[in-house]
Amino acid sequence: MPDKILFLVADDVEDLELFYPYYRLKEAGFVPVVASADGGTLTGKHGYRLSADTTFADVKPEEYAALVLPGGKSPERVRLDQDALKITRHFVDRGAPVAAICHGPQILISAGRTKGRKMTSWNGIRDDLAASGAIYEDGEAVTDGNMVTSRRPGDLPAFMGAFLKLLSAAAKRTAVPAR
Amino acid sequence: MPDKILFLVADDVEDLELFYPYYRLKEAGFVPVVASADGGTLTGKHGYRLSADTTFADVKPEEYAALVLPGGKSPERVRLDQDALKITRHFVDRGAPVAAICHGPQILISAGRTKGRKMTSWNGIRDDLAASGAIYEDGEAVTDGNMVTSRRPGDLPAFMGAFLKLLSAAAKRTAVPAR
Numbered sequence: 001m002p003d004k005i006l007f008l009v010a011d012d013v014e015d016l017e018l019f020y021p022y023y024r025l026k027e028a029g030f031v032p033v034v035a036s037a038d039g040g041t042l043t044g045k046h047g048y049r050l051s052a053d054t055t056f057a058d059v060k061p062e063e064y065a066a067l068v069l070p071g072g073k074s075p076e077r078v079r080l081d082q083d084a085l086k087i088t089r090h091f092v093d094r095g096a097p098v099a100a101i102c103h104g105p106q107i108l109i110s111a112g113r114t115k116g117r118k119m120t121s122w123n124g125i126r127d128d129l130a131a132s133g134a135i136y137e138d139g140e141a142v143t144d145g146n147m148v149t150s151r152r153p154g155d156l157p158a159f160m161g162a163f164l165k166l167l168s169a170a171a172k173r174t175a176v177p178a179r
Numbered sequence: 180m181p182d183k184i185l186f187l188v189a190d191d192v193e194d195l196e197l198f199y200p201y202y203r204l205k206e207a208g209f210v211p212v213v214a215s216a217d218g219g220t221l222t223g224k225h226g227y228r229l230s231a232d233t234t235f236a237d238v239k240p241e242e243y244a245a246l247v248l249p250g251g252k253s254p255e256r257v258r259l260d261q262d263a264l265k266i267t268r269h270f271v272d273r274g275a276p277v278a279a280i281c282h283g284p285q286i287l288i289s290a291g292r293t294k295g296r297k298m299t300s301w302n303g304i305r306d307d308l309a310a311s312g313a314i315y316e317d318g319e320a321v322t323d324g325n326m327v328t329s330r331r332p333g334d335l336p337a338f339m340g341a342f343l344k345l346l347s348a349a350a351k352r353t354a355v356p357a358r
Contacts, residue, residue, distance in 0.1 A: 015225065016198055019332075023199055024206075027336035046194065046225040153198075157206035 003065035003171070006091075007034045008084050008107065009052065014072030015044035016153045017101050021068050022050075024160045030167070032068075035059050037081055045072045056083035061090040066167055071102025071122060071152075079110035089113060092147070097166035101150040101159055105129055108147075118144040120151050146170065182244035182350070185270075186213045187263050187286065188231065193251030194223035195332045196280050200247050201229075203339045209346070211247075214238050216260055224251045235262035240269040245346055250281020250301060250331075258289035268292060271326070276345035280329040280338055284308055287326075297323040299330050325349065 005025050009018060022032045036042055036052035043049050061067075067088065069075065078084045088111040091098050100108055105121040106128070108114050115133030120142040130136045141158035142149050146166055150159035184204050188197060197213075204211045215221055215231035222228050240246075246267065248254065257263045267290040270277050279287055284300040285307070287293050294312035299321040309315045320329050320337035325345055329338035 015194075016202075016227070019195055020199060020202055023195075023335045023339075024203070027203075027340050046227060048195070048225060156202045160202075161206050 002029050002031050003167070004031045004033050004063060005066045005068060005167075006059065006061065006064040006087070007032060007068045007070065008056065008078050008087065009034050009036055009042055009050075009070060010074040010077035011043050012073035012077075013042065013044050013070050014074070014102055014153060015046040015048040016156065017070035017072065017104075018044060018050070018074075019048065020153075020156045021070065021099070021160060021163070024164075025068075028164060028167075030065075033064070035084075035087075037077070037084075056081050056087065059083070059087055061087045064091075064096075065170065066097035066163075067091040067099070068163075069098070069100035069104030069107050071100075071104045073103070075103040075106040079107045085111045095146050097163060097170050098147045099149075099159065099163040099166075100147070101155065102152055105134075105149055117147060118142055119147070119149045121149060122151055181208050181210050182346070183210045183212050183242060184245045184247060184346075185238065185240065185243040185266070186211060186247045186249065187235070187257050187266065188213050188215050188221055188229075188249060189253040189256035190222050191252035191256075192221065192223050192249050193253070193281055193332065194225040194227040195335065196249035196251065196283075197223060197229070197253075198227065199332075199335045200249065200278070200339060200342070203343075204247075207343060207346075209244075212243070214263075214266075216256075216263075235260050235266065238262070238266055240266045243270075243275075244349065245276035245342075246270040246278070247342075248277070248279035248283030248286050250279075250283045252282070254282040254285040258286045264290045274325050276342060276349050277326045278328075278338065278342040278345075279326070280334065281331055284313075284328055296326060297321055298326070298328045300328060301330055 039055040218234040320341040
């Protein structure tokens with residue numbers, strides 16, 4: 001069965017930062033699953049709509065291979081939800097691949113999982129990341145262990161290239177060896 | 180030098196059908212180049228903006244490995260431009276990979292390059308494709324020779340998967356054999 005990848009999303013998400021990873025993961029054979037607070041229809045900053053597949057409260061994070069946190073104004077809503085923060089900690093703490101772009105790292109700040117990590121973000125929240133203990137770098141895709149962060153929609157090609165490498169490496173680690 | 184891939188675009192392009200292929204080709208190491216009638220700033224149906232790199236009149240199609248025709252209301256404008264139609268015929272007639280999605284096939288109709296080809300499109304222009312001599316099929320990515328067509332944004336993963344296969348096969352045909 002193909003691996004499921006979880007997205008944590010609220011309204012006013014940066015549409016391309018939701019749909020590029022969503023379609024790209026489908027293209028690579030994964031099953032993207034979108035969770036929101038109420039499981040209803042989400043509307044992006046640019047008006048694209050998508051029905052959530054599940055709610056933050058119903059997500060069992062151990063069923064997912066990795067986590068994606070798109071940007072826009074969505075992360076300022078998602079970070080207020082305690083279930084979303086618990087889910088986020090689960091992925092970081094078990095060392096599963098985590099990808100956050102633009103304002104997505106705001107969720108990692110609220111989850112308390114940025115200290116000592118090399119990270120980037122939208123430049124407007126750069127100082128918040130640094131204040132939370134992250135080591136800020138200005139790069140199109142900054143990888144630290146199993147976490148990759150990017151700055152803006154134009155970084156999406158590098159962001160997804162780096163994230164797919166993390167997914168491929170994680171799949172090799174958990175594969176059952178052939179006998 | 181990486182291969183350049185040409186996009187023919189006008190205002191009110193379906194944003195995801197421009198940006199998903201654009202970023203996806205960058206991720207795969209190609210150089211996407213956007214041409215428009217006047218070479219100015221393009222605005223998508225959902226408000227995303229992108230500066231064109233060149234004009235239809237200035238394009239030398241022989242410098243490009245392949246052609247992408249995104250949908251939305253853009254193709255109804257592009258198909259009125261005689262330079263854009265000449266460019267389109269150049270790619271089809273030399274057998275270079277051509278990818279058209281949603282309303283993108285309208286440009287192929289006006290260029291007179293649909294007769295006898297298995298194709299799909301947005302369902303609202305299905306009858307126009309059939310009337311122009313195409314063999315209409317309802318599929319997420321319909322490949323006929325070096326042409327791939329798709330119906331809508333949700334087909335983008337299959338569309339780009341199929342187009343990248345065509346690009347890879349074309350690169351092998353034109354590669355200089357190792358000695």
